Amino acid sequence: MPKNSYPVPVELMPVAAGLLAICFMAFARAVYLQFSGTPTRLSRSAASSRNKSAPAMYSRYTWHLISLLALAGYTFTVGRIQGAILKHEHSQFDPYAILQISRPGESERNDTDYTTIINAAYRELVKKVHPSNKDTGSRAAFEEAVWAFRSLTEDSAKDQYAKHGHPEGPLLTPVFSLQFPKWLLVWDEEIATSMKLAYACIILGVVGFALGSRRHNETDTDDEIPEEDFAMMQNQVIQEDLQHLAKYMKPDMSHQQVLYLAATAPKMMIHWAKMDLQRIDKLRNERVAQLLAEKSKGQAENTSNAWDALLENDDGWADDSENDENDDDDVATKAARRAAKEKQQQLQESMKKKSTEIHSMLLEGVDDGVLGQAWVQRNLTNANLWPPPDVAALEDMTAIDNPLQDPAISRVLCMLTGRTHSEFLNTHKELLAAAAAGPPPMIDQTYFGANVMFRHRMRLLLEAIIRLASTFHSASLLQTTIESVAMFSVGCQMNEKDKFHSFCMRTVNCVPKLQVHQEEAPLVTTEGESNIVAGDSGTALQFAVERTHAEPMLKAKFMQWQKQGIPIEIALQTFREVWWVIVQAERLGGNVENESKTRWHKRIDRHDPLLAQLEIDDDKLDMFEQRQKNNDRDFLCARPVVVANPKQGAIQGKIMFEAPSEPGEYRFTVSLKSHEFMGCDTEFTVDAIVLSSKEAGREAKAVPMEKEEQQPEEGVEEGDNVGENGSEGKKEK
Numbered sequence: 001m002p003k004n005s006y007p008v009p010v011e012l013m014p015v016a017a018g019l020l021a022i023c024f025m026a027f028a029r030a031v032y033l034q035f036s037g038t039p040t041r042l043s044r045s046a047a048s049s050r051n052k053s054a055p056a057m058y059s060r061y062t063w064h065l066i067s068l069l070a071l072a073g074y075t076f077t078v079g080r081i082q083g084a085i086l087k088h089e090h091s092q093f094d095p096y097a098i099l100q101i102s103r104p105g106e107s108e109r110n111d112t113d114y115t116t117i118i119n120a121a122y123r124e125l126v127k128k129v130h131p132s133n134k135d136t137g138s139r140a141a142f143e144e145a146v147w148a149f150r151s152l153t154e155d156s157a158k159d160q161y162a163k164h165g166h167p168e169g170p171l172l173t174p175v176f177s178l179q180f181p182k183w184l185l186v187w188d189e190e191i192a193t194s195m196k197l198a199y200a201c202i203i204l205g206v207v208g209f210a211l212g213s214r215r216h217n218e219t220d221t222d223d224e225i226p227e228e229d230f231a232m233m234q235n236q237v238i239q240e241d242l243q244h245l246a247k248y249m250k251p252d253m254s255h256q257q258v259l260y261l262a263a264t265a266p267k268m269m270i271h272w273a274k275m276d277l278q279r280i281d282k283l284r285n286e287r288v289a290q291l292l293a294e295k296s297k298g299q300a301e302n303t304s305n306a307w308d309a310l311l312e313n314d315d316g317w318a319d320d321s322e323n324d325e326n327d328d329d330d331v332a333t334k335a336a337r338r339a340a341k342e343k344q345q346q347l348q349e350s351m352k353k354k355s356t357e358i359h360s361m362l363l364e365g366v367d368d369g370v371l372g373q374a375w376v377q378r379n380l381t382n383a384n385l386w387p388p389p390d391v392a393a394l395e396d397m398t399a400i401d402n403p404l405q406d407p408a409i410s411r412v413l414c415m416l417t418g419r420t421h422s423e424f425l426n427t428h429k430e431l432l433a434a435a436a437a438g439p440p441p442m443i444d445q446t447y448f449g450a451n452v453m454f455r456h457r458m459r460l461l462l463e464a465i466i467r468l469a470s471t472f473h474s475a476s477l478l479q480t481t482i483e484s485v486a487m488f489s490v491g492c493q494m495n496e497k498d499k500f501h502s503f504c505m506r507t508v509n510c511v512p513k514l515q516v517h518q519e520e521a522p523l524v525t526t527e528g529e530s531n532i533v534a535g536d537s538g539t540a541l542q543f544a545v546e547r548t549h550a551e552p553m554l555k556a557k558f559m560q561w562q563k564q565g566i567p568i569e570i571a572l573q574t575f576r577e578v579w580w581v582i583v584q585a586e587r588l589g590g591n592v593e594n595e596s597k598t599r600w601h602k603r604i605d606r607h608d609p610l611l612a613q614l615e616i617d618d619d620k621l622d623m624f625e626q627r628q629k630n631n632d633r634d635f636l637c638a639r640p641v642v643v644a645n646p647k648q649g650a651i652q653g654k655i656m657f658e659a660p661s662e663p664g665e666y667r668f669t670v671s672l673k674s675h676e677f678m679g680c681d682t683e684f685t686v687d688a689i690v691l692s693s694k695e696a697g698r699e700a701k702a703v704p705m706e707k708e709e710q711q712p713e714e715g716v717e718e719g720d721n722v723g724e725n726g727s728e729g730k731k732e733k
Contacts, residue, residue, distance in 0.1 A: 009084055014198030016077040017184055021202040023070035025209055030063035075176040082181060083173030090171045095148035095161070099125060115153070122149040237464040239613065241265040245465055246614050248397045251474045251627040255494050257393050258477075258484040262461035263416045264397045264409070269457060273408035280363075280446045287366050364444040371434045372444030373411060376418050376425065383424060388417050415454045422491030423499075458488060466580075466638070471611065472624040473604050473635040475584055482580050482673045489676050497679035504677075508556040510549045512677040514579065516684050517544040517650075524668055524688040526659070526701055532690050535700035536659040541583060541668060541686060543653050550649045557646060577643040578675030583655055584633035588665040588687070602634045602660070633669055634660075640675070659700075663692040 096103050099121040104114050122145065127133070129141035147167050150157040157167035164170050237245075244265055253261070263269055364372030380386035387404055388394075394403045394413075403409045418425055425431060434442040462485045469478040487494055501511050516522070522543040526536045561571045585602075604621050605611075611621070628634060637657045660666060665687065672682040693699050 009081060010194070012077050012081050013183060014194050016074055016081065017195065017198050018202060019070050019074040019077060020184075021206065023067050023074060025206060026063045026067035026070060030061075030067060033063065072176075075178050078179065078181060079174045079177040081183075082177045082179070086171060086173055090166050093147070093161075093166045095151045098144055098148040099152075118149065118152050237265075237460055238267055241267050241269075241461065242464060242468070243614050244397075245461070246468055246616055246620070249465065249468060249472070249477065249620075251472075251477050251624055253477060253480060254390070255480060255484045255487055256388075256390055258462070258465060258481050259416055259420070259458075259488065260390070260393055260397060262458050262465060263412050264394065264403075265457075265461050268461060269412050270398075270408050272453075272457065273411045276446075276450055277407055277411065283361065283446065284363055284366060287361065287363055291366070361446070362440060362442065362444060363446065367442075369434070369437075369442050370444050371431060371442065372447040373414055375430070376447070377414055379425065379428060379430075380414075380417055380421070383421075385417060385421055385424075386414075388413055412454070415451055416458070419451070419455065419458075419488060419491055420493060455488075459485070462488065467610075470635075470638045471604075471608055472621070473602060473628055474624050475582060475633065475635040476627075476631070478580075478582060478635070478638055479671065479673060482675065483678070485675055486673075486678045490678050492678070494678070500678045508549065508553045510552045512547075512549040512553065512674065512680045514545040514651075514672050514680075514682045515548050516682065517546060520544040522670065522684060522686045524686050529698075529701065531696050532659050532688060533693055533696045533698060533700045534659060534663045534690050535661050538701050539657055539659040541655040541657070541670060543655075543670065543684070543686075545651050545653065545672065545682070547643070547649050547651065550647060554646045572646065575644060575646050577646070579641050579643070580638060580671075580673045580675060581641055581653060581655055582638045582671040582673065583636040583657055584669045584671075585636050585660055586633045586667045586669065587660070587662070588667055602628075602636065636668075659690055663690050663695065665689050 099118065101117055101121045125145045126142065128136050129138050129145055131137045131139050131142060147157075151161040151167040152158070154167075160169045161167050245261060248261055250257075362370045364370045364374055377386055391404070394409075395401060398406075398409060400406060400409070404413065431443070462481060465481045466478060466485075469481055483494065490500055492500060504511050520543075522541065524532065524539065524541050526532050527538045527540055529536070529538075532539060557571070557575075558568070561568060604625055606618075606621060637655065639655060641651075641653065643651070655670070666689070668686045668688065670684055670686070674680045
């Protein structure tokens with residue numbers, strides 16, 4: 001860069017340096033958010049806006065955008081500066097000065113002697129500046145000497161130099177320039193001061209940005225929502241918990257083991273319980289400190305009661321001014337005193353409000369007569385229900401020798417055991433007396449209030465087990481899990497079905513049931529075809545059922561809603577009744593040409609995206625497939641049907657699935673299992689013949705399931721298809 005003054009926008013050079021620094025800082029921040037785990041924690045504002053990828057401060061995508069915008073500004077600014085520099089250098093090109101010869105007169109321009117002078121000067125300069133000369137060689141100077149020689153000896157170069165001032169012709173300046181120019185580090189006197197100031201500001205900005213980011217990450221922890229909590233808000237289960245469920249799932253699990261599997265999820269259960277216990281310990285310490293302070297304050301007040309009485313009646317101790325202001329004080333002093341007094345009052349009100357909140361929270365072990373987790377465990381122990389059964393399964397799922405000694409696991413299992421024996425606890429005279437002792441009731445809300453969150457988390461995890469069981473083609477585990485959901489929803493054990501049925505008879509005068517219509521026999525067909533070919537993906541099982549409990553349950557619900565003061569319109573909108581439809585197939589014989597009886601087994605799709613995401617090993621899949629081979633029936637699909645209209649009686653269902661890949665005679669078994677009611681299941685069978693392509697005279701029909709499905713009519717909602725194929729349910733008109 002020439003050292004003399006030239007028309008270059010030097011004011012843009014600090015701007016370019018600043019933009020480059022912003023680009024690097026934003027990119028570094030985005031990389032940090034990407035790999036440090038920060039995006040897995042979401043702010044409350046991000047959660048309320050349902051933005052799943054926004055971290056606490058900005059999302060990494062925002063920082064990437066800032067980095068790109070800064071980079072674009074940098075390249076544009078450098079392009080402007082470099083273009084100005086090139087224009088300046090272009091205008092300063094002088095071949096005579098480069099070759100160090102004098103300009104010729106008009107008569108000497110074409111003189112042979114002058115040409116000899118040019119050649120001699122060029123040879124002398126080239127020897128000096130050639131890149132092979134280690135002492136004085138320079139590629140830039142060499143190229144400049146070549147252009148100078150050509151502009152004086154070549155006709156085309158002469159013309160370009162005469163017209164545009166350079167043998168290259170007109171200068172093309174870049175709009176954008178992605179380079180790191182020397183003037184960012186090597187400065188002329190003209191720009192040295194401004195560049196030093198720019199770099200000082202950049203250093204201060206980088207330090208401030210780093211400190212601010214660190215302070216934000218440290219102080220905003222309480223305002224952030226963990227990944228598992230945000231996933232729960234979206235009715236989802238995070239991958240770590242899904243991997244836990246898949247790792248310990250077995251096809252022959254009992255109902256208790258299924259509940260244990262959900263209750264030992266490392267994030268949504270154990271980690272949540274640990275954080276909850278830490279919060280309770282902090283609250284307990286504050287509560288104890290407050291009680292001690294109140295006790296100490298009460299003793300001090302009793303000691304000074306006599307003095308207080310004297311002081312109240314002694315006018316000599318009172319100030320004449322209400323605001324403790326002297327007449328001699330100036331205006332500024334009085335204003336400062338008033339401001340200090342107002343600030344002190346605000347602080348006292350804030351402390352009083354916090355003290356009231358802590359005081360209103362009754363805690364077991366701190367306040368006398370308050371019932372909580374210890375009371376629940378004590379009564380479960382007295383009833384021989386604690387410790388819970390099958391501790392060996394818990395040890396396997398938690399990898400802890402004595403899991404009940406872990407406070408978080410013990411808390412979760414106490415909630416689980418209490419839920420599955422809710423009738424025993426809810427009717428206990430001590431709990432009823434504590435609930436009626438209010439307001440406020442003498443129960444520990446940190447435990448009983450957390451039960452609401454616990455039940456919601458359990459339902460999400462049990463639904464995840466249902467999905468995994470369907471992916472593993474395990475009808476036995478699927479049915480056990482659905483029964484466990486009903487068992488958890490009702491709040492009793494599976495061996496207490498009769499007790500639940502008696503309760504239903506007392507409250508709604510019937511037992512919930514789906515009864516198959518006798519006049520409309522179930523039918524298995526391939527839509528649009530007269531027969532079924534092995535591998536048909538458009539195969540549908542159609543059936544009609546009746547909700548025999550619709551009318552009496554609706555009457556009971558109306559009475560319950562009116563008693564609780566719930567508006568009928570809102571109650572109807574929130575009504576849901578879930579029934580699972582599980583389809584299995586059993587091959588009764590061989591195909592038409594070969595009557596040799598052979599088994600057909602549907603293999604697990606090992607390319608399923610869910611299995612790839614969870615990294616399920618082949619041994620686990622082999623175990624489920626081997627168990628499937630030992631069964632007479634093969635799993636086809638499972639589908640939840642949600643009844644949203646309590647008045648609805650008749651339901652027509654259509655289950656879409658892929659026909660067995662082997663021809664033969666099959667018996668399709670359809671199980672209707674309740675999501676809320678225990679022992680209210682219905683099962684029926686349908687026989688059908690599956691032909692080979694040769695026998696049917698056509699190839700297997702390949703129909704995408706999403707095109708075959710129809711929207712359910714009013715009264716029935718369809719859940720996500722957890723099986724391999726689709727289904728639909730609709731109201732009978």
